[in-house]
Amino acid sequence: MGSSDRSRLGALLRHLGVEGPTSSSISAFPTSAAHSAFSHLLQAPEDPILGVTVAFNKDPSPVKLNLGVGAYRTEEGKPLVLNVVRRAEQQLVNDRSRVKEYLPIVGLAEFNKLSAKLIFGADSPAIRENRVTTVQCLSGTGSLRVGGEFLGRHYHQRIIYIPLPTWGNHPKVFTLAGLSVKTYRYYDPATRGLNFQGLLEDLGTAPSGAIVLLHACAHNPTGVDPTLEQWEQIRQLMRSKGLLPFFDSAYQGFASGNLDADAQSVRMFVADGGECLVAQSYAKNMGLYGERVGALSIVCNTADVAGRVESQLKLVIRPMYSNPPIHGASIVAAILKDRDMYNEWTIELKAMADRIISMRHQLFDALHARGTPGDWSHIIKQIGMFTFTGLNSEQVAFMTKEFHIYMTSDGRISMAGLSSTTVAHLADAIHAAVTHAG
Numbered sequence: 001m002g003s004s005d006r007s008r009l010g011a012l013l014r015h016l017g018v019e020g021p022t023s024s025s026i027s028a029f030p031t032s033a034a035h036s037a038f039s040h041l042l043q044a045p046e047d048p049i050l051g052v053t054v055a056f057n058k059d060p061s062p063v064k065l066n067l068g069v070g071a072y073r074t075e076e077g078k079p080l081v082l083n084v085v086r087r088a089e090q091q092l093v094n095d096r097s098r099v100k101e102y103l104p105i106v107g108l109a110e111f112n113k114l115s116a117k118l119i120f121g122a123d124s125p126a127i128r129e130n131r132v133t134t135v136q137c138l139s140g141t142g143s144l145r146v147g148g149e150f151l152g153r154h155y156h157q158r159i160i161y162i163p164l165p166t167w168g169n170h171p172k173v174f175t176l177a178g179l180s181v182k183t184y185r186y187y188d189p190a191t192r193g194l195n196f197q198g199l200l201e202d203l204g205t206a207p208s209g210a211i212v213l214l215h216a217c218a219h220n221p222t223g224v225d226p227t228l229e230q231w232e233q234i235r236q237l238m239r240s241k242g243l244l245p246f247f248d249s250a251y252q253g254f255a256s257g258n259l260d261a262d263a264q265s266v267r268m269f270v271a272d273g274g275e276c277l278v279a280q281s282y283a284k285n286m287g288l289y290g291e292r293v294g295a296l297s298i299v300c301n302t303a304d305v306a307g308r309v310e311s312q313l314k315l316v317i318r319p320m321y322s323n324p325p326i327h328g329a330s331i332v333a334a335i336l337k338d339r340d341m342y343n344e345w346t347i348e349l350k351a352m353a354d355r356i357i358s359m360r361h362q363l364f365d366a367l368h369a370r371g372t373p374g375d376w377s378h379i380i381k382q383i384g385m386f387t388f389t390g391l392n393s394e395q396v397a398f399m400t401k402e403f404h405i406y407m408t409s410d411g412r413i414s415m416a417g418l419s420s421t422t423v424a425h426l427a428d429a430i431h432a433a434v435t436h437a438g
């Protein structure tokens with residue numbers, strides 16, 4: 001750089017409020033605290049679900065209660081590591097032959113096989129006929145994202161219908177995967193139940209071939225699931241229109257306490273021989289939240305197609321995170337392949353599901369005892385981790401401000417975060433919110 005260039009550059013930088021280069025400085029622009037490359041960024045809002053925990057952590061109140069995130073807590077309000085998970089981990093640690101090599105791009109083969117068996121059933125014809133490809137992914141979210149990316153690249157119809165409402169991350173995951181997100185009616189606030197007619201109408205007018213996201217069980221946030229008869233009608237409609245089902249199975253075992261019962265919807269769609277995608281998460285049912293362990297399965301028409309689908313899934317995964325982590329998948333595989341540990345798991349899972357159901361009854365009884373205005377029977381009728389209370393955002397804000405109870409602004413509460421000792425506090429808060437606020 002010549003001296004006249006340098007002085008012109010110096011003048012420009014001074015004009016911009018940046019110190020100019022000295023004669024000894026190099027040709028690159030100097031960095032300055034006053035001018036970050038990111039100074040134009042706005043502060044982004046916290047995540048609507050995970051941000052609730054951030055706010056909760058900042059609250060010094062001793063009576064505070066976090067009913068935001070869907071994460072299981074014990075009666076003592078503590079996170080739970082399942083006994084069977086501790087056993088499996090101990091077994092893994094003791095096994096000196098285990099190494100920390102990279103897994104294949106598709107993950108741990110044994111884990112994938114066992115995961116497919118868990119969701120589709122041990123006697124699934126699709127598995128027997130090698131029509132299923134399963135890849136280990138980063139929990140439910142990662143499985144949805146890999147599935148979304150795959151569809152965005154290789155499926156002819158890039159429209160995905162998601163229920164209204166749904167888990168808040170769904171639209172973001174699928175939009176970023178390159179799909180165009182539309183909604184279908186699902187919940188009826190008037191009945192606090194399923195808007196089955198609306199659902200059938202919306203799927204009935206969806207363009208042929210569109211992808212449809214279905215919650216396999218324990219719909220989040222509403223806790224409202226179709227009956228088996230309704231599932232059958234949904235299946236018939238979807239198959240007749242060539243709509244592609246994409247199941248999100250984040251709560252297998254949590255809805256009813258029974259792993260097979262909670263997989264019924266998925267199995268119904270696989271039994272007809274048609275194709276579908278399924279994203280599985282072990283976050284809730286094995287309590288492996290932070291281990292990020294899940295699986296994406298794609299059921300295809302033929303074994304030949306399944307093989308080619310898997311080869312393309314590898315091309316999706318490799319540039320994203322190369323291959324998945326080994327620890328969580330090894331825990332799951334150890335539990336699923338051992339009859340004794342599997343049985344222990346089902347008992348612990350049932351105990352978690354039962355505790356949640358018992359919380360529903362306790363909360364309902366507590367509101368009844370207070371004479372809280374309104375019909376609260378939906379607390380008992382809804383299924384899974386959440387109750388969609390019907391409280392509005394002002395009432396939620398009131399409960400947070402006055403009672404230090406944290407929940408998502410749509411009125412969803414995680415029943416798994418409640419215990420016999422905190423139920424009265426929540427009932428007091430709801431009573432006050434509906435009688436005094438909003």
Ligand code: PGU
Nearest residue numbers: 049069070139140141167220248250281283
């Ligand atoms: N699908 C549904 C329907 C979910 O509810 C969740 C978790 C996931 C997928 C993703 O779970 P993974 O942890 O990736 O397996 N929803 C919880 C947890 C917090 C969150 O939003 O991630 C919730 O509170 O809604």
